Every structure is written in structure tokens, then in C-alpha cells.
Amino acid sequence: MTAAPATTTPGPFRTAGRALRSTVGGTLPVLVVLAVIVGIWYAAVAPMNIRLALDQAERSGATVVPETPIARQEVSVWRLMAQNPDLVPQSYAQDRPRLPTPGQVAGELWATTGEMALEGRAMSRRSLIFHAWVTLRSTFWGFLLGTTLGIAGAIAIVYSRVVNLSLMPWAIISQTIPIVALAPMIIVLSAQVGIEGRGVPKAIISAYLCYFPVLVGMVKGLRSPGTAQLDLLKTYSASSLQSFWKLRLPSSVPYLFASLKIGIAAALVGTIVGELPTGAIRGLGARILIGDQFGTPLAIWAALFAAAILAGVLVTLLDVAQRATLKRMGMGR
Amino acid sequence: MTATPVIEAKNLDLTFQTADAPVHALRDVSLSIGKGEFVSFIGPSGCGKTTFLRCIAGLEEPTGGTLTVNGMSPDAARRARAYGYVFQAAGLYPWRTIGKNVALPLEIMGYSKQEQKERVDRTLDLVDLGGFASKFPWQLSGGMQQRASIARALAFDANILLMDEPFGALDEIVRDRLNEELLSLWARTGKTVGFVTHSIPEAVYLSTRIVVMSPRPGRITDVIESPLPAERPLDIRDSREFIEVAHRVRDGLRAGMEEDA
Ligand SMILES: Nc1ncnc2c1ncn2[C@@H]1O[C@H](COP(=O)(O)OP(=O)(O)O)[C@@H](O)[C@H]1O
Ligand SMILES: [Mg+2]
Numbered sequence: 001m002t003a004a005p006a007t008t009t010p011g012p013f014r015t016a017g018r019a020l021r022s023t024v025g026g027t028l029p030v031l032v033v034l035a036v037i038v039g040i041w042y043a044a045v046a047p048m049n050i051r052l053a054l055d056q057a058e059r060s061g062a063t064v065v066p067e068t069p070i071a072r073q074e075v076s077v078w079r080l081m082a083q084n085p086d087l088v089p090q091s092y093a094q095d096r097p098r099l100p101t102p103g104q105v106a107g108e109l110w111a112t113t114g115e116m117a118l119e120g121r122a123m124s125r126r127s128l129i130f131h132a133w134v135t136l137r138s139t140f141w142g143f144l145l146g147t148t149l150g151i152a153g154a155i156a157i158v159y160s161r162v163v164n165l166s167l168m169p170w171a172i173i174s175q176t177i178p179i180v181a182l183a184p185m186i187i188v189l190s191a192q193v194g195i196e197g198r199g200v201p202k203a204i205i206s207a208y209l210c211y212f213p214v215l216v217g218m219v220k221g222l223r224s225p226g227t228a229q230l231d232l233l234k235t236y237s238a239s240s241l242q243s244f245w246k247l248r249l250p251s252s253v254p255y256l257f258a259s260l261k262i263g264i265a266a267a268l269v270g271t272i273v274g275e276l277p278t279g280a281i282r283g284l285g286a287r288i289l290i291g292d293q294f295g296t297p298l299a300i301w302a303a304l305f306a307a308a309i310l311a312g313v314l315v316t317l318l319d320v321a322q323r324a325t326l327k328r329m330g331m332g333r
Numbered sequence: 334m335t336a337t338p339v340i341e342a343k344n345l346d347l348t349f350q351t352a353d354a355p356v357h358a359l360r361d362v363s364l365s366i367g368k369g370e371f372v373s374f375i376g377p378s379g380c381g382k383t384t385f386l387r388c389i390a391g392l393e394e395p396t397g398g399t400l401t402v403n404g405m406s407p408d409a410a411r412r413a414r415a416y417g418y419v420f421q422a423a424g425l426y427p428w429r430t431i432g433k434n435v436a437l438p439l440e441i442m443g444y445s446k447q448e449q450k451e452r453v454d455r456t457l458d459l460v461d462l463g464g465f466a467s468k469f470p471w472q473l474s475g476g477m478q479q480r481a482s483i484a485r486a487l488a489f490d491a492n493i494l495l496m497d498e499p500f501g502a503l504d505e506i507v508r509d510r511l512n513e514e515l516l517s518l519w520a521r522t523g524k525t526v527g528f529v530t531h532s533i534p535e536a537v538y539l540s541t542r543i544v545v546m547s548p549r550p551g552r553i554t555d556v557i558e559s560p561l562p563a564e565r566p567l568d569i570r571d572s573r574e575f576i577e578v579a580h581r582v583r584d585g586l587r588a589g590m591e592e593d594a
Contacts, residue, residue, distance in 0.1 A: 228424055236442065
């Protein structure tokens with residue numbers, strides 16, 4: 001009862017309170033989840049790396065229980081940690097860890113991006129900025145191709161019963177084929193028809209993953225006007241071109257942006273998959289592969305995080321574009 | 334009475350073929366509506382009021398009988414832009430401002446930009462929404478949205494206005510206001526109006542003629558000529574004549590129901 005007057009107090013306090021609450025309300029849960037993930041990650045580093053740490057300690061002459069690597073194979077990581085408490089911290093300082101610490105990954109990421117950029121070597125072969133740029137370029141072309149195909153396909157499906165019956169099943173089947181199996185074939189085939197380099201096949205693989213969510217979303221969006229809205233246009237004897245531009249297309253805009261966000265993430269995954277098959281030396285996918293071949297887990301992790309950050313940035317950009325567009329259309333509140 | 338009727342239905346029949354049983358939505362409906370009349374259709378849910386209006390609009394194809402609008406087939410009349418249709422839900426496009434919503438039929442019908450602007454201004458004034466052209470639908474109340482949808486139906490030069498329970502979702506006070514405005518609008522424009530409603534007072538207050546319908550199958554059970562004068566202030570609803578007409582409508586509705594049971 002005593003709280004009631006406070007909630008009805010008008011004026012700037014309430015507004016400020018609401019603004020504060022919504023900001024905190026938005027970021028606090030995210031920070032909590034992040035902290036939990038980082039915590040679990042840190043905790044996992046010790047059991048993951050303890051064998052490496054003990055092997056290394058043994059080589060440098062420390063006493064380890066049990067004494068030989070063979071004997072240690074028989075013992076669980078938990079026992080090893082319990083029996084060698086002094087050596088556990090070494091798990092966190094491995095050069096080639098099974099699982100690097102978040103700090104190590106952040107360090108590697110910084111060393112291959114910001115630090116190199118400060119030295120003016122952002123576009124060197126060893127810089128992740130260079131590789132991210134290569135991946136981003138292919139993703140962009142794949143996204144453009146994929147969305148164009150997706151939107152065109154959706155229009156054809158909505159306006160033609162025949163296309164609806166013939167194209168839709170193939171679109172669905174196309175997504176059941178594992179892209180990792182298809183990617184090398186696309187690369188080989190495009191080399192066969194004389195396409196130089198990886199750019200085009202990568203964009204095709206990327207478009208292959210990207211077009212589907214756009215197609216499905218746009219079909220749904222273009223079909224979203226109800227019979228009442230279509231009847232209204234019929235009373236004006238509107239042509240189907242007019243009902244497309246004046247009703248179906250604007251109705252589909254919210255669906256379009258939802259699909260574009262999924263589509264760009266899919267396009268990025270497609271590009272990275274296209275960079276994995278042997279032979280690629282540029283792009284984040286190639287960095288992941290090379291890291292694997294040369295046994296440099298830090299490079300893999302840094303490339304993975306670079307890819308995740310790139311995806312986050314792209315989706316955020318689309319989100320901003322969505323808000324701005326819907327607001328301009330009077331639909332964002 | 335010698336003038337050719339604007340809307341003429343003779344022995345109209347419509348049966349919907351549905352998945353289970355066929356639905357006999359209209360049976361033997363004959364009605365002639367003259368120029369400048371205000372005709373209300375009243376009856377319980379499912380008696381075919383909407384279906385009849387949609388037939389007139391060429392949105393539904395009768396399965397029997399003849400129907401002409403302005404002496405043409407309903408389809409031809411629709412293509413000739415003979416009528417404006419107001420649906421139960423305002424159905425404004427959320428991405429268009431009120432002015433742009435009213436301009437929608439004008440854009441489709443190819444009016445010039447200049448003419449569009451003039452007509453939007455004029456019709457918005459007509460429904461008392463003068464200053465709201467640049468607002469978005471969500472910024473308006475339900476009653477204002479419905480007024481905008483009426484403006485949209487008035488923006489082009491159709492001589493017929495078809496309205497399907499346009500005020501059904503509004504509260505009574507707003508409804509009274511809109512009824513009054515609709516009457517004065519009708520008096521000023523001289524349009525022929527077909528108006529579907531659930532409400533007896535609304536039908537009696539607005540109409541020159543009231544068509545009572547009853548369901549299963551949908552048919553006309555009574556047609557009542559209103560003795561009320563053209564000039565109708567809201568308090569006419571307390572007059573003896575008004576109450577008598579309302580009684581007759583109620584009796585007609587009841588008779589239809591009993592016959593049904
Ligand atoms: N498209 C349709 N398909 C099948 N039945 C319909 C259709 N439209 C209306 N009906 C049926 O026709 C009858 C009359 O409906 P309607 O004209 O909407 O009645 P009202 O508007 O008087 O409530 C109802 O029984 C309804 O279920
Ligand atoms: Mg109805």
C-alpha cells in the first residue's frame with residue numbers, strides 16, 4: 001500500500017527511472033549470462049589442459065604423480081588435478097592448450113587485429129582483419145545473390161500455383177543436403193568451367209545457404225495480407241501489379257528483415273564452409289583450417305571469435321536498418 | 334418511382350459449397366433499391382447480410398437469379414467503380430498515413446497528384462478528420478479510424494456506398510456521433526447507401542427503408558418503409574413514430590426466429 005503513491009508520482013523521476021530500468025533491464029541479464037559462460041569456461045580449462053601441463057612439468061624435471069604419461073593415461077583428469085594441486089595453474093599457461101583461457105583468446109585476437117592495425121599491418125596475411133575482410137566480401141556477394149534469388153523465388157511462388165507446386169519441394173530438398181558435402185563439389189565444378197580463384201564458388205555456397213530463409217520468410221510475408229485486405233483492393237479493381245506494390249510488398253517488410261537477419265548469418269557460415277576445403281589460404285575459414293593443421297589452437301579460437309563478432313556486427317546492422325525502416329513506415333513504435 | 338433502380342435483385346440465390354454440407358446463404362432474395370435511398374439490412378448473425386452486400390459488390394457470385402447494379406452486372410459495375418465499400422474493420426494500412434490511406438483508391442484509379450490531394454482534403458473534411466492527414470492509423474482512436482475508412486470509400490465518385498456493420502465494434506456514444514454524421518453526409522452527397530447492422534435503433538434512425546432478414550436459409554422476411562422525416566436529430570429516437578417502427582422491426586425479427594425454430 002505504501003508503495004502505491006510512489007508508482008503514480010508523475011514527472012521526470014518516473015521517466016528517468018523507466019529509462020534507467022530499461023537500460024539496466026536490457027544489459028544486466030546479458031552480462032550475467034556472459035559472466036556465467038566465462039566462469040564455466042575458466043573452470044573447464046584446468047581439466048582440459050591438465051595432462052598437457054603435467055607432461056610439460058615432467059619434462060622440465062618436476063615431480064608428477066603418477067610419474068609417466070602412460071601411467072597417467074589410466075587416471076581421470078579429476079584425480080590428476082587432486083594429486084598435483086601445485087601444477088594445476090600450469091593448465092592456464094599452455095602455449096598450445098587443448099582449451100585456451102578466455103584471456104588467451106582475447107590476447108590472440110588483439111595481437112592479430114588491433115595490435116597489427118596499430119602497426120599499420122592490418123592487411124598483412126597474418127592479420128585477422130585481412131582474413132575477415134576476405135570472408136566479409138564473399139559473404140556480401142553471397143548474401144546479395146541469395147536474397148535476390150530468395151525474393152524472386154518467393155514472388156514466383158506467391159503468384160504462380162505451378163511454381164508453388166514445383167519449386168517449393170526442391171527448395172526444401174536443397175536444404176537437406178549437407179553443405180560440407182556440397183561445398184567441395186561446387187569448388188571443383190566452378191574450377192572445371194574455368195572460374196579462377198575461390199571468390200565465385202564461395203559466394204555460390206554462401207548464397208545456397210542464404211536464399212532459403214529469405215525465400216520462406218518472403219513467401220510468408222507476401223501472403224500475410226488477409227482476405228479482407230485483398231477484398232478491399234478488389235473493390236477498386238486493382239491490378240495484381242498494383243496489389244503487389246501497394247499491399248503485398250509493404251506487408252512483407254517486417255518478414256523480410258527477420259529473414260535477412262537469418263540470411264546474413266547463413267551467408268557467413270556458407271562462406272566459411274567454402275573456405276574450409278584444402279587449398280584456401282585466405283579468409284576466416286582458411287585460418288580455422290590452417291590452425292588445425294599446424295596445431296595452433298589459439299589461431300582457431302581467435303578466428304572463431306572473429307567470425308562470431310563479424311556475424312554479430314552484420315546482424316546488428318540489419319537490426320538498425322529494420323528499426324529505421326519500420327519507423328519510417330510508421331510501423332515501429 | 335419510375336426511375337430505373339440503382340440496385341435490382343430478382344430471385345437471388347446463393348449456395349456455398351463447403352467441405353461438409355452446402356450452405357444456403359441466400360434464398361429467393363428480391364429487392365429494388367432506388368437512387369438516393371438509404372437501405373439497412375438487419376437480422377441475426379448468419380442470415381446472409383454480408384453475403385448479399387458482397388454480391389452487390391461483385392465479390393461473391395450468386396448461384397441463381399439476376400442482379401444488376403446501375404443497370405450492369407455487379408462485376409461490370411465494380412470495374413466501373415460504381416461503389417465504395419466500408420468493411421466492418423477499418424482495415425487502414427498501418428504503413429500509410431491517414432491521408433495516404435484515403436488516397437489509396439485514387440492512386441489505383443489513376444487520379445493525378447493534384448486531384449488526389451484535393452479529394453483527400455475534401456473527404457477528410459467531410460468526415461471531420463481535417464487535421465489528421467499526416468497521422469498514422471495507430472495514432473487514431475477506433476472511431477476516427479472507421480471515419481477514415483469511410484472517407485476512403487467516399488474519395489472517388491461512386492454513387493453507391495456499401496457499408497457492412499461499419500460501427501459494430503464501436504461504443505455507443507461514438508456510434509451515435511458517427512450515425513449523425515453519416516446521415517448528414519448522406520444528405521449532402523445524395524449517395525445510395527446499403528448499410529448492414531445488428532442494431533435496431535441504428536437501422537431505424539438511419540434508413541429510408543429497413544430490410545429484415547432471417548437465417549437458414551438467408552431470406553428477406555419484411556421490408557419496412559420509414560415514415561420518419563429526412564431531418565433527424567438524435568432525439569427523434571424518443572418519438573412515437575420511431576418507437577413504432579422499431580417495434581415493427583423487432584416483430585419481424587422475432588417472426589423470422591420463430592419460423593426458424
Ligand atoms: N465463403 C463462404 N463459404 C462458406 N460459407 C459461407 C461463406 N461466407 C458466408 N458463409 C455462410 O453463409 C451464411 C451467411 O453468412 P453472412 O452473409 O456472413 O451472414 P451475416 O453477415 O448476416 O452474419 C452463414 O451461414 C455463413 O456461415
Ligand atoms: Mg456479416
